[in-house]
Amino acid sequence: MNLCLASAGVVKTLAVAAFTLVWTHSIEKTAWQEDWRVTPQGLDLVQARVKGTGAGMEPPPEARLVDGWFQWTPKRKPLREVVLANSGLAGEWRLCADGQCRTLSQIIGHEIGPQPTTMSACPE
Template sequence: MALCLVAGGAVVARLAGVAAFTLAWTHSVEKTAWEEDWTVTPRGLVVEQARVKGSGAGMDPPPGAQLVDGAWRWRPALPALNEMTLRRSGAVADWRLCIAGTCRPLGDYAPGEPDPLTLRACEDVSP
């Protein structure tokens, strides 16, 4: 499988061989780090864990979340998603996509900062 970034109905980046990734961002009001770990499967994108370093302004951890190393951690109860659409306003820092421990802004993968940008599992096409 691969992770595809789609804008305007067209694939703008195909990240071959990506089996897992972390989506990270900073909350626009609280200025608090938020991260979600995802796997790329034939069923779609599956969230494995969410982490937030703080609470407030609509980001309170759910019941059952555990405070570990200064971050609230939990597994969101979501089914596999066919796709995930991200809005990119320019008013806040870009989303960060972390693969194998290296984090980069989504703009590094999708030049021109298209909005919205959709993430989805796709076939791993070899050149």
């Protein structure tokens, strides 16, 4: 399976079966991470982590504190697509796979700015 990223008329295909989405909360300036798998059913959120708590970012009751991160396994079905908004207030979304992290602008090949980016499993 491949991951497709679409933003401002550009579509990029990444040959990854799993990746981590990383960002900073725009108000609390706290790190978030989500581990995703690309499946035939869509994008499957495997684990979520947040490096603290604050306004609008409370971890769920089942979260456990591990090495300074609240971690939990979301219980939801795979999503057909995920739309990432970019407020510009906390830096850019980063996608990490195979030991390398890149911003969405680096992956797309031009500055994303306020344009949303849509992630999906690429059609076969």
